[in-house]
Amino acid sequence: MIVVMSHNAKKEHIEKVMNRLKKEGFDLHLSQGVSRAIIGIIGDKARLAGLAIEAMPGVEKVVPILQPFKLAGWDFKPEETVxxxxxxxxxxxxxxxxxxxxxxxxxxxxxxxxxxxxxxxxxxxxxxxxxxxxxxxxxxxxxxxxxxxxxxxxxxxxxxxxxxxxxxxxxxxxxxxxxxxxxxxxxxxxxxxxxxxxxxxxxxxxxxxxxxxxxxxxxxxxxxxxxxxxxxxxxxxxxxxxxxxxxxxxxxxxxxxxxxxxxxxxxxxxxxxxxxxxxxxxxxxxxxxxxxxxxxxxxxxxxxxxxxxxxxxxxxxxxxxxxxxxxxxxxxxxxxxxxxxxx
Amino acid sequence: MIVVMSHNAKKEHIEKVMNRLKKEGFDLHLSQGVSRAIIGIIGDKARLAGLAIEAMPGVEKVVPILQPFKLAGWDFKPEETVxxxxxxxxxxxxxxxxxxxxxxxxxxxxxxxxxxxxxxxxxxxxxxxxxxxxxxxxxxxxxxxxxxxxxxxxxxxxxxxxxxxxxxxxxxxxxxxxxxxxxxxxxxxxxxxxxxxxxxxxxxxxxxxxxxxxxxxxxxxxxxxxxxxxxxxxxxxxxxxxxxxxxxxxxxxxxxxxxxxxxxxxxxxxxxxxxxxxxxxxxxxxxxxxxxxxxxxxxxxxxxxxxxxxxxxxxxxxxxxxxxxxxxxxxxxxxxxxxxxxx
Amino acid sequence: MIVVMSHNAKKEHIEKVMNRLKKEGFDLHLSQGVSRAIIGIIGDKARLAGLAIEAMPGVEKVVPILQPFKLAGWDFKPEETVxxxxxxxxxxxxxxxxxxxxxxxxxxxxxxxxxxxxxxxxxxxxxxxxxxxxxxxxxxxxxxxxxxxxxxxxxxxxxxxxxxxxxxxxxxxxxxxxxxxxxxxxxxxxxxxxxxxxxxxxxxxxxxxxxxxxxxxxxxxxxxxxxxxxxxxxxxxxxxxxxxxxxxxxxxxxxxxxxxxxxxxxxxxxxxxxxxxxxxxxxxxxxxxxxxxxxxxxxxxxxxxxxxxxxxxxxxxxxxxxxxxxxxxxxxxxxxxxxxxxx
Amino acid sequence: MIVVMSHNAKKEHIEKVMNRLKKEGFDLHLSQGVSRAIIGIIGDKARLAGLAIEAMPGVEKVVPILQPFKLAGWDFKPEETVxxxxxxxxxxxxxxxxxxxxxxxxxxxxxxxxxxxxxxxxxxxxxxxxxxxxxxxxxxxxxxxxxxxxxxxxxxxxxxxxxxxxxxxxxxxxxxxxxxxxxxxxxxxxxxxxxxxxxxxxxxxxxxxxxxxxxxxxxxxxxxxxxxxxxxxxxxxxxxxxxxxxxxxxxxxxxxxxxxxxxxxxxxxxxxxxxxxxxxxxxxxxxxxxxxxxxxxxxxxxxxxxxxxxxxxxxxxxxxxxxxxxxxxxxxxxxxxxxxxxx
CATH class of the missing domain: 3.20.20.70 (Aldolase class I)
Known part of the structure; x- marks a missing residue:
């Protein structure tokens, strides 16, 4: 999941988002671009889905990256099901x-x-x-x-x-x-x-x-x-x-x-x-x-x-x-x- | 409901459709146009919906005319529900x-x-x-x-x-x-x-x-x-x-x-x-x-x-x-x- | 823009994508997760849109992050246009x-x-x-x-x-x-x-x-x-x-x-x-x-x-x-x- | 084309619609049902499309029946175009x-x-x-x-x-x-x-x-x-x-x-x-x-x-x-x- 901060997000907004995610146990990567900050998140995708990061101040949008399913995916089972x-x-x-x-x-x-x-x-x-x-x-x-x-x-x-x-x-x-x-x-x-x-x-x-x-x-x-x-x-x-x-x-x-x-x-x-x-x-x-x-x-x-x-x-x-x-x-x-x- | 016959429908196709509908008790109006015949049907709309007239030979399409609901409509109850x-x-x-x-x-x-x-x-x-x-x-x-x-x-x-x-x-x-x-x-x-x-x-x-x-x-x-x-x-x-x-x-x-x-x-x-x-x-x-x-x-x-x-x-x-x-x-x-x- | 590599992408695929983007002058952040690698890209969004990164081997998908417009956006002009x-x-x-x-x-x-x-x-x-x-x-x-x-x-x-x-x-x-x-x-x-x-x-x-x-x-x-x-x-x-x-x-x-x-x-x-x-x-x-x-x-x-x-x-x-x-x-x-x- | 009158359309509304269509030269069929009147229209479909019958008082809706194209249709040319x-x-x-x-x-x-x-x-x-x-x-x-x-x-x-x-x-x-x-x-x-x-x-x-x-x-x-x-x-x-x-x-x-x-x-x-x-x-x-x-x-x-x-x-x-x-x-x-x- 990627969190895109808005272009006028303050430093404290970014920190608040990162602290919340760290508290939940996720690994983070912060990319500070010219116009805005982007936070990459690594960890259990299912649990992530439940967090309402988009509701936090300074957040522009949240972009999901990975498929949200597990058992149905090839990662879980690499042969076709018959x-x-x-x-x-x-x-x-x-x-x-x-x-x-x-x-x-x-x-x-x-x-x-x-x-x-x-x-x-x-x-x-x-x-x-x-x-x-x-x-x-x-x-x-x-x-x-x-x-x-x-x-x-x-x-x-x-x-x-x-x-x-x-x-x-x-x-x-x-x-x-x-x-x-x-x-x-x-x-x-x-x-x-x-x-x-x-x-x-x-x-x-x-x-x-x-x-x-x-x-x-x-x-x-x-x-x-x-x-x-x-x-x-x-x-x-x-x-x-x-x-x-x-x-x-x-x-x-x-x-x-x-x-x-x-x-x-x-x-x-x-x-x-x-x-x-x-x-x-x-x-x-x-x-x-x-x-x-x-x-x-x-x-x-x-x-x-x-x-x-x-x-x-x-x-x-x-x-x-x-x-x-x-x-x-x-x-x-x-x-x-x-x-x-x-x- | 209106039944539109295809432009190459034969007379017997039209008759077969009309006979079936009459048998079910509907009143019919046949409009024989230059290029094709159109049959108008008057009667209980709910019962009509169940008939698969579109599957009969010579039928181009069936066009519903009336709203299919009764109790929710103004015809049934002319005052607003509170x-x-x-x-x-x-x-x-x-x-x-x-x-x-x-x-x-x-x-x-x-x-x-x-x-x-x-x-x-x-x-x-x-x-x-x-x-x-x-x-x-x-x-x-x-x-x-x-x-x-x-x-x-x-x-x-x-x-x-x-x-x-x-x-x-x-x-x-x-x-x-x-x-x-x-x-x-x-x-x-x-x-x-x-x-x-x-x-x-x-x-x-x-x-x-x-x-x-x-x-x-x-x-x-x-x-x-x-x-x-x-x-x-x-x-x-x-x-x-x-x-x-x-x-x-x-x-x-x-x-x-x-x-x-x-x-x-x-x-x-x-x-x-x-x-x-x-x-x-x-x-x-x-x-x-x-x-x-x-x-x-x-x-x-x-x-x-x-x-x-x-x-x-x-x-x-x-x-x-x-x-x-x-x-x-x-x-x-x-x-x-x-x-x-x-x- | 975020490039999501597929879960079976090889190391050379990741390198090839990164080299191409570096050659074009973009700053990159690589996040190597448990199941797959994700590459974050910082730079001129307009130019980025023209690259067909999704066609490169090992790439699962490309996720745009930022709005693709400039002059119409608030970043460019912070007052309402009359x-x-x-x-x-x-x-x-x-x-x-x-x-x-x-x-x-x-x-x-x-x-x-x-x-x-x-x-x-x-x-x-x-x-x-x-x-x-x-x-x-x-x-x-x-x-x-x-x-x-x-x-x-x-x-x-x-x-x-x-x-x-x-x-x-x-x-x-x-x-x-x-x-x-x-x-x-x-x-x-x-x-x-x-x-x-x-x-x-x-x-x-x-x-x-x-x-x-x-x-x-x-x-x-x-x-x-x-x-x-x-x-x-x-x-x-x-x-x-x-x-x-x-x-x-x-x-x-x-x-x-x-x-x-x-x-x-x-x-x-x-x-x-x-x-x-x-x-x-x-x-x-x-x-x-x-x-x-x-x-x-x-x-x-x-x-x-x-x-x-x-x-x-x-x-x-x-x-x-x-x-x-x-x-x-x-x-x-x-x-x-x-x-x-x-x- | 079929004109469906609303269930509370007055006799004069029906007559006004029919007179207008007759004036334009169309053949009409009136079906007076229990709950409402329906008017079937026969004639040049292209010309009909231009009339705003739906805007006339007492009209519930207008239902098109025929395809609106001519030269592209089978009626016009019965062999496949190569x-x-x-x-x-x-x-x-x-x-x-x-x-x-x-x-x-x-x-x-x-x-x-x-x-x-x-x-x-x-x-x-x-x-x-x-x-x-x-x-x-x-x-x-x-x-x-x-x-x-x-x-x-x-x-x-x-x-x-x-x-x-x-x-x-x-x-x-x-x-x-x-x-x-x-x-x-x-x-x-x-x-x-x-x-x-x-x-x-x-x-x-x-x-x-x-x-x-x-x-x-x-x-x-x-x-x-x-x-x-x-x-x-x-x-x-x-x-x-x-x-x-x-x-x-x-x-x-x-x-x-x-x-x-x-x-x-x-x-x-x-x-x-x-x-x-x-x-x-x-x-x-x-x-x-x-x-x-x-x-x-x-x-x-x-x-x-x-x-x-x-x-x-x-x-x-x-x-x-x-x-x-x-x-x-x-x-x-x-x-x-x-x-x-x-x-």
Whole structure:
């Protein structure tokens, strides 16, 4: 951390700042420039963050220098993390996994048929929401426990492990009983109590990026889960909120190489929420793969126009098969693999 | 809602869309233009939102026309809502209330002394966090129940009603026992399970705007609380996330007249989080008042540079007194009142 | 500037960076921490900005410390700048000036009548566009020289100095012949050739903030004009582009105290473009004044629904008079003055 | 366009709006719902945009329905546009072109050597700035005419056509004399006078997206050039400004399929400015290609750490060769071609 003093800071201001930091046990370097003094601080970055140095008289601003996360960073663990979902399904390795399924579980026929379709096309995990976060209280809120049971049935019939969202900390035991992977939605990325609880569960967690979260804040949210004990965290880019209104969100694919540079955690991409338009899912899936993503999460519905939520961004099974064929040939050119499928 | 068909949509596409909507019971108007057809839909807007018309073949886009909220809107209730906190303290009327206190409760001496200071300067409610949402798991997380007890003690000693944040739905009974007003933080604005629970509590709720929430989404979050039974909702603008980095957030004061135009609910402004810099709290408090805010929420700390969180945006008691003097004369010019104070 | 080396930078990388900087004549401070080295640099900030230190091997990132502007900053000039428009009209002093008029000059009757209305209500400058920047090539582009002549006529009939936009550097002599103040529109804030030319003109310049310009970039744009010789620059906040769609832009009133803290230049606010809705102009004008603005720029049209551009954000003369009455009483409470008017 | 009347609009308000629109020659459809009236308008969209219907009493809001551009849209021209740069070099066809070179032309040795390197690696056009838009007036502003001459020399020595930026309308004859393609920088995307002049030049134009321009505004900027006569427009995505600070801009690759859906114009991507970090150029180039881009524009410098501008985002020739090898194999998998190169 660097403390920049204002150009009219008095000597006593500088001393007061330095004394406070020394008292806290930090090593300091004072650079007295022509126009102002700058104090460099060396020591435990986490503890430093808590001090309100900017509130001290004579201080112009405080500039952070180092990443504020530990367990998620390369300094802590120099090899890439590979998260095992079930034996044989690992996210973060050579194989790129495609997680597919409907936005929401609606009924038995719907989830079973779509599960079979996506499995046949090469998906290796099934997604489906039983609890649905909706902007309006008047929209469909999900089948809840019934939805979880239908997901378990779809898993029995297809063998696909199940990814589903956990919205409320009180439902954690229930959802964890049925799910193979617990998903934290974008709106809950900084629901810190939920993150702490997920740190104590022995299940992989997919942590979606909040719509206005910086990459750093997102990794800090992963750090919440990790520092509570669960290191099986998979990051998921799903678009950020910008001024552009043509797409539902702006899919930030730069986050893929950025996350790879900053952490050892795997990252997947959700082009369905990231764009909000089914026509864009195919090209953006290809782009995500080419950018280096370890997986994709895609919404598929047997009849999108009948979907109870997010139909406008869901692929039909036919579109999904076409997408998988494209991804297969692309993966080869990139030295990776998109498995599965009996096509 | 308006459905715009693509310029190459076939007659059968148009018919299919119209048949589906008629089946759902909506009245329709078809406008066949030179280049494309447009279908206008009249009926229950809430139910319409759930249909995935955009996923139907031949559809270019769907354009919403009406506000998606009901209870919060003027159509439902044509008089301004005034929320009684305790007898004699009402937010939404002529009087502008100033809620002041530290970001976090730290210890007895701290909270009692600051409570007395802000009361003396004219604050009519005390704020203080017992549970703190922090980006980093390594930052101070709040005193929890001990903090709540200290707030209750400060209320006894000063008579000021207490505003504090509820972060986890499991703590609701505990927090509601101590607080006069429950605050939902920006990061929890779309924690829908929490909102639904707050709808069943007989306490006023301050609902902070999420950092990337549109005004419409924010009012819809209020609608979650209201539709579950609690109509005592106070909106709080606290800055949105933009590209500007000089301020912590961009305080969107336009939200004040916008909210007044769209809803009957009262709105207050938090210039401390909204700017992140104590130097800006005074001018932005004046601006919020002039824009028509019904109250202000301001961080005050007896020694900001020792604060365990957000010291850089906290006023000293002296600065706070100066701010209150300014607001008093400003309020008169605006035909309002900022009460209290023995100054 | 601070250079942060990556945690696996080799000793030779550090030496190479330091040698390069020494060769350029900078004083350096090396801080060797536990996990990485940090190099502090002292010297001419402007020259430093041109070096691509981040491209050198072993460098993690470069963190700027100081403001990159000189002439606009308090270090260079410790008193507030007051810009004289014509004798007796000074922006930046105690008096708050209101610049009012139509978005575009449309015809003689329109500009003369509105000029008389705004003068009577207390405006001290007249605005009106002769060259209009429009997103679509099919929208009205302005009356060009005819418009300038009509503005001059309105000045003769009312005595109000004239503010008008300069869009194209080739028109500068023409526009400067008629205008008392040259306005640079938001889209041209970084039209550097235009800025350099304005630096050589002896007329005050109103520099609007670009829709995605940080406060720092905006002040640097002022620095372009100032470094070319013209120090009569007035900054104008007119809203930035964010995700919010209810308003046309998000008026960033925090920019007022921010600009006052960073520079000695005066700042005015344009709530018409800043909100895009005439209903919001009144409250946001009050808020801008309370935040400390030195002036306001407001669109007024005698029949907004007939306006050739921006009618939806224009006040009627009646609304404008009401606004001026409000501002007058507000200004008194703030220790300032909004002059003029025969009301 | 749809006019939504407010819920308390009177009958006479509705009639006044309808009469005005009828007088202007539009066909109307009135839908009288339970809570409010909605008026649908059919007719020339361009002319409609100029009316300030929102300013009329009783109007809640006006909702645009159709795209506001004509010449750039599929309605006007149903085949993809292929822009011929020089015989044999066509952007918009099967072949994906890579435009490479330094940010700025610095001297003869620099531009010639880098031109040879990028040609050898497979680039088919050379980029290099002679006029440089820089945020600070104290940064290197380009070699101007000398730079143009050096670009011409590099073209003679390598055969590569030259792309360079036109910043000032007064320099257009000069720049057009030397350049094969004229580039409009992001900051000039809405410099409407420049766009109109470019419409009268018989040279292809690369139009960069403004940092806060929506896709629609960007296409409207192309429409300015096209409506003035020049249809050889190539769009270039180079990142938009968002809250994320890890990258210089947020590269919006969704713009690629969006532009393909909305227009017949070709689109290329600039991952150097789009990310601001050389480490991210390779993965984002792959992603752009996979998303469907017709070309790439990449900064290459023989010694990036010595570059006079943008060194931190420039590839070395070695990195560039590696990137080209990757793009070649990727292009094959996608059914496209990245040509050239003697590697």
């Amino acid at each position: 998260v095992e979902i079930v034996p044989g399904v690992e996210i973060g390795g050579k194989q790129v996994h495609v997680i597919a399924g409907p936005c929401a579980v609606e009924n038995e026929e719907q989830i079973i048929s779509v599960a079979k379709e996506v499995k046949a096309a090469g998906a290796t995990l099934l997604r489906g929401g039983a609890f649905k976060p909706r902007s309006s209280p008047y929209s469909f809120q999900g089948l809840e426990e019934t939805g979880l049971k239908l997901l378990a049935q779809a898993r029995r019939e297809t063998g696909l492990p199940v990814v589903t969202e956990i919205m409320d900390v009180r439902n954690l035991p229930l959802v964890a009983e049925y799910a193979d992977v617990l998903q934290v939605g974008a709106r809950n990325m900084q629901n810190f109590f939920l993150l702490k609880e997920l740190g104590q569960v022995d299940k992989p967690v997919i942590l979606k990026r909040g719509p206005s979260a910086t990459i750093e804040e997102w990794i800090l949210a992963a750090e919440y889960i990790m520092s509570a004990g669960n290191h099986k965290v998979i990051l998921c880019e799903r678009g950020i909120r910008t001024f552009e209104t043509y797409t539902r969100n702006t899919l930030d694919l730069s986050a893929v190489p950025a996350v790879k540079h900053l952490t050892h955690l795997p990252i997947i991409v959700d082009p369905s929420h990231g764009t909000g338009k089914w026509r864009m899912v195919q090209p953006m899936s290809r782009a995500a793969l080419a950018a280096g993503a370890d997986g994709l999460m895609v919404e598929v519905h047997c009849s999108p126009e009948e979907a109870l939520s997010d139909g406008q961004q869901s692929l039909t099974p036919e579109n999904f098969r076409e997408m998988m064929r494209e991804l297969n040939s692309l993966a080869q050119a990139l030295g990776r693999e998109v498995t599965g499928g009996t096509l | 929320v009684e906190i305790v007898p004699g303290v009402e937010i939404g009327g002529k009087q502008v209330h100033v809620i002041a206190g530290p970001c976090a409760v730290e210890n007895e001496e701290q909270i009692i002394s600051v409570a007395k200071e802000v009361k003396a300067a004219g604050a009519t409610l005390l704020r203080g966090g017992a549970f703190k949402p922090r980006s980093s798991p390594y930052s101070f997380q709040g005193l929890e129940e001990t903090g709540l007890k200290l707030l209750a003690q400060a209320r006894r000693e000063t008579g000021l009603p207490v505003v504090t944040e509820i972060m986890d739905v499991r703590n609701l009974p505990l927090v509601a026992e101590y607080a006069d007003v429950l605050q939902v933080g920006a990061r929890n604005m779309q924690n829908f399970f929490l909102l639904k629970e707050l709808g069943q509590v007989d306490k006023p709720v301050i609902l902070k705007r999420g950092p990337s929430a549109t005004i419409e989404e924010w009012i819809l979050a209020a609608e979650y609380i209201m539709s579950a039974g609690n109509h005592k909702v106070i909106l709080c603008e606290r800055g949105i996330r933009t590209f500007e980095t000089y301020t912590r957030n961009t305080l969107d004061l336009s939200a004040v007249p916008a909210v007044k135009h769209l809803t009957h609910l009262p709105i207050i402004v938090d210039p401390s989080h909204g700017t992140g810099k104590w130097r800006m709290v005074q001018p932005m408090s004046r601006a919020a008042l002039a824009a028509g805010a019904d109250g202000l929420m301001v961080e005050v700390h007896c020694s900001p540079e020792e604060a365990l969180s957000d010291g850089q945006q906290s006023l000293t008691p002296e600065n706070f007194r100066e701010m209150m003097r300014e607001l008093n004369s400003l309020a008169q010019a605006l035909g309002r009142e900022v009460t209290g104070g023995t100054l | 810009v004289e428009i014509v004798p007796g009209v000074e922006i930046g002093g105690k008096q708050v000036h209101v610049i009012a008029g139509p978005c575009a000059v449309e015809n003689e009757e329109q500009i003369i009548s509105v000029a008389k209305e705004v003068k009577a209500a207390g405006a001290t400058l007249l605005r009106g566009g002769a060259f209009k920047p429009r997103s679509s090539p099919y929208s009205f582009q302005g009356l060009e020289e005819t418009g300038l002549k009509l503005l001059a006529q309105a000045r003769r009939e009312t005595g109000l100095p004239v503010v008008t936009e300069i869009m194209d550097v080739r028109n500068l002599p023409l526009v400067a012949e008629y205008a008392d103040v040259l306005q640079v529109g938001a889209r041209n804030m970084q039209n550097f050739f235009l800025l350099k030319e304005l630096g050589q003109v002896d007329k005050p310049v109103i520099l609007k903030r670009g829709p995605s310009a940080t406060i720092e970039e905006w002040i640097l744009a002022a620095e372009y004009i100032m470094s070319a010789g013209n120090h009569k620059v007035i900054l104008c906040e007119r809203g930035i582009r964010t995700f919010e769609t209810y308003t046309r832009n998000t008026l960033d009133l925090s920019a007022v105290p921010a600009v006052k803290h960073l520079t000695h230049l005066p700042i005015i606010v344009d709530p018409s473009h800043g909100t895009g809705k005439w209903r919001m102009v009144q409250p946001m004008s009050r808020a801008a004044l309370a935040a400390g603005a030195d002036g306001l720029m407001v669109e007024v049209h005698c029949s907004p629904e007939e306006a050739l551009s921006d009618g939806q954000q224009s006040l009627t003369p009646e609304n404008f008079r009401e606004m001026m009455r409000e501002l007058n009483s507000l200004a008194q409470a703030l220790g300032r003055e909004v002059t003029g008017g025969t009301l | 822009v011929e740069i020089v015989p044999g070099v066509e952007i918009g066809g099967k072949q994906v072109h890579v435009i490479a070179g330094p940010c700025a032309v610095e001297n003869e040795e620099q531009i010639i050597s880098v031109a040879k390197e990028v040609k050898a690696a497979g680039a088919t056009l050379l980029r290099g700035g002679a006029f440089k838009p820089r945020s600070s007036p104290y940064s290197f502003q380009g070699l101007e005419e000398t730079g143009l001459k050096l670009l011409a020399q590099a073209r003679r020595e390598t055969g590569l056509p030259v792309v360079t930026e036109i910043m000032d309308v007064r320099n257009l004859p000069l720049v057009a004399e030397y350049a094969d393609v004229l580039q409009v920088g992001a900051r000039n995307m809405q410099n409407f006078f420049l766009l109109k002049e470019l419409g009268q030049v018989d040279k292809p134009v690369i139009l960069k997206r403004g940092p806060s321009a929506t896709i629609e505004e960007w296409i409207l900027a192309a429409e300015y050039i096209m409506s003035a006569g020049n249809h050889k427009v190539i769009l270039c995505e180079r990142g938009i400004r968002t809250f994320e600070t890890y990258t210089r801009n947020t590269l919006d690759l969704s713009a690629v399929p969006a532009v393909k859906h909305l227009t017949h114009l070709p689109i290329i991507v600039d991952p150097s400015h789009g990310t601001g970090k050389w480490r991210m150029v390779q993965p984002m180039s792959r992603a752009a290609l996979a998303a469907g881009a017709d070309g790439l524009m990449v900064e290459v410098h023989c010694s990036p750490e010595e570059a006079l501008s943008d060194g931190q985002q420039s590839l070395t020739p070695e990195n560039f060769r590696e990137m080209m090898r990757e793009l070649n194999s990727l292009a094959q998998a996608l059914g496209r071609e990245v040509t050239g190169g003697t590697l």
